[in-house]
Amino acid sequence: MTTLTINGTTHELDVPDDMPLLWAIRDIVQLTGTKFGCGMALCGACTVHLDGEPIRSCTTTVGNAAGGKITTIEAMKEDPVGQQVQNAWLDLGVAQCGYCQAGQIMSATALLKQNATPSDAEIEDAMTGNICRCGTYNRIRHAIHYAADAMQEDS
Amino acid sequence: MTVSNDSLMIANVSRRRFLGGMAGASALVLAARWDMALASDEEKQYGAAGMPGGWVDDPNVFIQIDPDGSVTIINHRSEMGQGIRTSLVMVAADELGADWDRVAVQQARADQDRYGNQNTDGSRSMRHWYDPMRRAAASARMMLEQAAANEWGVPASECEAGVHEVAHKASGRTLGFGELAEAARELAVPERSAIELKPIEAHRYIGQEADPVRQRGSGNIERPMAIDGEEIVEGSATFGADIQFDDMVHAVIARPPVLGAKVASVDDSEALKVTGVEKVVTLDTNSEPAGFKPMGGVAVIASNTWSAMQGRDALKIEWDMEAAGDNARYNTDDYRQALEKAAQSPGKVIRSSGDIQKTLDGADQTIEATYYMPHMAQAPMEPPVAVVRLRDGKAQAWAPIQNPRAGREGLAGVLGLDKEDVTLNVTLLGGGFGRKSKPDYVLEAGLLAKETGGRPVKVQWSREDDVHHAYFHALSVDRLEGALDADGKAKGWRHRTLSPTITSLFQEDPEHKGGFELGMGFNTMPFDVPAIQLENPEAESHARIGWFRSVYNLPHAFAIQSFAAEMAEAAGKDHRDYLLELLGPARRIDPRDFGDSWNYGEDPSVYVIDTGRMRNVIETVTAKADWGRDMPKGRGLGLAFHHSFQSYTAIVIDAEVGDDGSVTIHNADIAFDCGFQVNPERIRSQLEGACVMGIGIALHSEITFREGRVQENNFHQYNVPRMEHAPKQVRTHLVNNDPELPMGGVGEPGLPPVAPAVCNAIYAATGKRIRQLPVNDQLAV
Numbered sequence: 001m002t003t004l005t006i007n008g009t010t011h012e013l014d015v016p017d018d019m020p021l022l023w024a025i026r027d028i029v030q031l032t033g034t035k036f037g038c039g040m041a042l043c044g045a046c047t048v049h050l051d052g053e054p055i056r057s058c059t060t061t062v063g064n065a066a067g068g069k070i071t072t073i074e075a076m077k078e079d080p081v082g083q084q085v086q087n088a089w090l091d092l093g094v095a096q097c098g099y100c101q102a103g104q105i106m107s108a109t110a111l112l113k114q115n116a117t118p119s120d121a122e123i124e125d126a127m128t129g130n131i132c133r134c135g136t137y138n139r140i141r142h143a144i145h146y147a148a149d150a151m152q153e154d155s
Numbered sequence: 156m157t158v159s160n161d162s163l164m165i166a167n168v169s170r171r172r173f174l175g176g177m178a179g180a181s182a183l184v185l186a187a188r189w190d191m192a193l194a195s196d197e198e199k200q201y202g203a204a205g206m207p208g209g210w211v212d213d214p215n216v217f218i219q220i221d222p223d224g225s226v227t228i229i230n231h232r233s234e235m236g237q238g239i240r241t242s243l244v245m246v247a248a249d250e251l252g253a254d255w256d257r258v259a260v261q262q263a264r265a266d267q268d269r270y271g272n273q274n275t276d277g278s279r280s281m282r283h284w285y286d287p288m289r290r291a292a293a294s295a296r297m298m299l300e301q302a303a304a305n306e307w308g309v310p311a312s313e314c315e316a317g318v319h320e321v322a323h324k325a326s327g328r329t330l331g332f333g334e335l336a337e338a339a340r341e342l343a344v345p346e347r348s349a350i351e352l353k354p355i356e357a358h359r360y361i362g363q364e365a366d367p368v369r370q371r372g373s374g375n376i377e378r379p380m381a382i383d384g385e386e387i388v389e390g391s392a393t394f395g396a397d398i399q400f401d402d403m404v405h406a407v408i409a410r411p412p413v414l415g416a417k418v419a420s421v422d423d424s425e426a427l428k429v430t431g432v433e434k435v436v437t438l439d440t441n442s443e444p445a446g447f448k449p450m451g452g453v454a455v456i457a458s459n460t461w462s463a464m465q466g467r468d469a470l471k472i473e474w475d476m477e478a479a480g481d482n483a484r485y486n487t488d489d490y491r492q493a494l495e496k497a498a499q500s501p502g503k504v505i506r507s508s509g510d511i512q513k514t515l516d517g518a519d520q521t522i523e524a525t526y527y528m529p530h531m532a533q534a535p536m537e538p539p540v541a542v543v544r545l546r547d548g549k550a551q552a553w554a555p556i557q558n559p560r561a562g563r564e565g566l567a568g569v570l571g572l573d574k575e576d577v578t579l580n581v582t583l584l585g586g587g588f589g590r591k592s593k594p595d596y597v598l599e600a601g602l603l604a605k606e607t608g609g610r611p612v613k614v615q616w617s618r619e620d621d622v623h624h625a626y627f628h629a630l631s632v633d634r635l636e637g638a639l640d641a642d643g644k645a646k647g648w649r650h651r652t653l654s655p656t657i658t659s660l661f662q663e664d665p666e667h668k669g670g671f672e673l674g675m676g677f678n679t680m681p682f683d684v685p686a687i688q689l690e691n692p693e694a695e696s697h698a699r700i701g702w703f704r705s706v707y708n709l710p711h712a713f714a715i716q717s718f719a720a721e722m723a724e725a726a727g728k729d730h731r732d733y734l735l736e737l738l739g740p741a742r743r744i745d746p747r748d749f750g751d752s753w754n755y756g757e758d759p760s761v762y763v764i765d766t767g768r769m770r771n772v773i774e775t776v777t778a779k780a781d782w783g784r785d786m787p788k789g790r791g792l793g794l795a796f797h798h799s800f801q802s803y804t805a806i807v808i809d810a811e812v813g814d815d816g817s818v819t820i821h822n823a824d825i826a827f828d829c830g831f832q833v834n835p836e837r838i839r840s841q842l843e844g845a846c847v848m849g850i851g852i853a854l855h856s857e858i859t860f861r862e863g864r865v866q867e868n869n870f871h872q873y874n875v876p877r878m879e880h881a882p883k884q885v886r887t888h889l890v891n892n893d894p895e896l897p898m899g900g901v902g903e904p905g906l907p908p909v910a911p912a913v914c915n916a917i918y919a920a921t922g923k924r925i926r927q928l929p930v931n932d933q934l935a936v
């Protein structure tokens with residue numbers, strides 16, 4: 001049995017240690033906000049936080065995630081920065097199909113936690129691993145600045 | 156989401172707003188049912204009426220009002236990011252007079268008999284459904300007014316629906332929609348001729364773009380927030396991949412590496428040893444043409460996706476490549492060369508005016524160019540996925556699908572069931588772009604549902620599966636020749652277009668593009684040139700060719716808009732001025748005069764080829780982009796326009812080419828004319844997204860075949876745009892928002908002019924003409 005702590009809840013899972021965290025989260029724990037897009041850490045749809053760091057859950061094994069604090073999109077509405085990012089996404093109408101946006105929001109939230117006022121170049125650097133096939137990148141960039149501004153106003 | 160309830164039907168209801176259940180006993184359920192007003196069989200049907208299943212405007216089908224006042228709108232078109240679940244609901248809510256905060260949307264199951272056409276492609280949803288949805292909602296509103304009139308004993312003409320209530324002005328009395336719902340359900344549906352639509356200016360939501368920012372905490376909504384928006388950002392929206400059942404099994408399939416190859420033998424002994432693997436099933440390879448049929452292969456069924464993938468990796472499969480015939484020798488490099496050779500010789504003449512050969516022979520100057528666009532995969536972020544459960548002779552399916560009818564009837568076919576015994580629930584689509592118009596992945600789940608003893612089975616495609624087994628955008632070669640006189644004026648235009656055709660999905664060895672493909676900007680080419688000849692030489696097909704957003708408009712626009720720029724250069728004239736000269740004076744051309752009898756299925760007397768609207772978007776976009784201004788070294792402006800899906804788009808791209816050959820897009824200005832606009836905010840986001848996708852088509856995206864196998868595997872080899880490739884700024888300029896203009900499409904028409912505009916900008920920046928896509932490292936020196 002492997003113990004995973006996801007969004008503050010402890011789960012005892014009977015899965016092999018080499019199972020990617022993504023499939024443990026989606027198929028076993030059945031939290032489906034985290035998406036499968038490529039399986040090779042190329043698209044970022046599966047981004048979650050492990051001890052606060054954005055990681056690709058499709059290439060992080062359950063064995064490597066055990067013992068850490070895993071945070072998924074489902075917990076973002078309880079997270080002060082995550083909330084600002086979600087609000088920015090809604091205010092600016094970022095999402096089109098929406099499938100990649102959980103991963104985008106997880107990457108953006110991690111960025112803003114480390115850098116409250118990122119430049120365009122810093123945003124591109126942090127977000128280049130997240131593909132959006134609908135092409136919402138301009139609004140994502142705008143929304144990250146917008147969330148950063150909202151955080152400044154609140155602080 | 157975990158569900159194990161037999162009666163579960165995925166509703167995709169916006170949970171924030173949904174207040175009541177469907178078809179409750181006291182809901183507004185209207186008895187009457189209208190038949191479509193069909194003209195005589197001899198008369199050709201256009202628009203929605205010309206589509207399978209036609210249109211339906213029965214309020215009973217689309218609108219429910221519960222006694223608590225909650226309004227539920229049934230949306231029967233598939234949502235893949237184009238925003239139709241929001242936009243069609245805006246139409247219904249406005250015409251009904253419903254308060255947006257008390258409106259929920261419920262996704263319709265696949266049932267074309269009940270809902271009318273559900274095939275969500277061709278940028279048709281709004282242009283075909285605006286009118287029927289308005290009529291349905293207006294009927295419901297009139298019935299509520301009549302119910303109030305009856306209650307108060309006054310004439311209905313004195314009762315007027317406002318926002319979510321009906322008022323009697325003389326007495327100041329009001330009744331809420333919920334209070335009237337029960338009485339209204341007993342009333343007859345108004346005759347269609349008696350339906351009174353609201354004047355456009357009375358709409359509260361349609362056309363609303365007052366403020367793109369939500370007023371937090373004010374309670375005021377300046378424009379409707381997108382349906383599903385909150386669920387998307389919270390991770391609770393239900394895509395096809397998100398369907399879960401406690402007893403569900405997971406399958407992945409090793410498909411034939413070459414179209415048509417068969418399983419010769421399979422050793423599944425190692426696969427069955429993988430923890431969680433339950434069963435290995437060999438699927439038949441269907442004979443060509445490929446259609447929407449599953450490809451065959453070997454399926455591994457397991458308790459979770461990862462085990463199924465591990466099991467698939469452990470399979471030892473021998474493939475019978477002979478069964479694939481010529482497909483096993485398909486090599487895109489060779490194929491391209493063959494098409495380029497064929498482009499040197501005459502082909503089937505599609506359109507001809509004047510004497511092109513004589514004009515070319517006698518010209519003061521001639522130019523010639525051959526353009527190439529490769530195969531591409533749609534690669535929606537959600538790879539194909541479907542869930543099917545077969546129990547007691549009935550099938551329940553859940554799938555992200557653009558063409559629900561094809562999925563349902565296809566499932567009935569593979570399961571040997573009547574379609575009435577097949578329920579297909581349409582989930583949100585994690586992108587479509589044409590890939591999910593083909594239900595092969597849904598049918599695979601149907602075949603495997605026969606193997607799981609009544610348990611639901613999910614077929615999950617990996618990204619590699621998706622890249623290898625797309626229905627590919629057709630590779631294309633377009634050769635153009637132009638004749639110019641001493642003043643540089645265009646006198647002759649010859650265009651030969653060569654591509655495999657989508658018709659090859661459905662019939663053996665078609666050699667020419669179909670009318671629906673030629674009509675995508677080829678035979679409808681609008682330039683006012685004395686001698687024009689358009690030809691379509693033969694081209695075979697060796698892979699599954701399918702719709703990709705904008706389809707054949709992509710190569711046609713790339714070739715035509717690049718060549719127009721090349722002619723301007725040869726003439727020594729400004730590109731914009733030359734384009735306007737090529738277009739000539741504003742004309743309204745009947746597409747039939749160009750030999751186009753398809754016209755995207757629309758009435759050619761209403762939907763004409765309007766060169767005035769083309770001129771307008773060109774003039775608008777060049778003015779907005781400050782066309783003609785001096786640009787820094789290594790930076791240039793590129794222009795292109797295209798008319799497709801009954802809309803008009805012109806783009807100016809501001810591109811910089813670095814010393815290393817890398818391309819940075821600084822700005823994109825897009826002028827767009829789709830006629831009347833329902834949801835301008837979503838029109839803008841569709842244009843922004845199309846611009847990004849078009850940049851990828853120009854710079855990065857390519858699928859190649861060798862020995863019949865796709866050479867790219869995942870996003871490290873099949874390159875799609877990332878944030879750094881997007882323009883630093885996109886500005887959209889919407890023009891001609893006129894209710895009198897017939898509505899055009901939105902999802903696709905923004906895409907075709909992007910790649911030629913990018914390449915024209917690269918030319919302006921560097922003097923290097925790109926004729927082969929993608930650019931990749933062509934600019935590296």
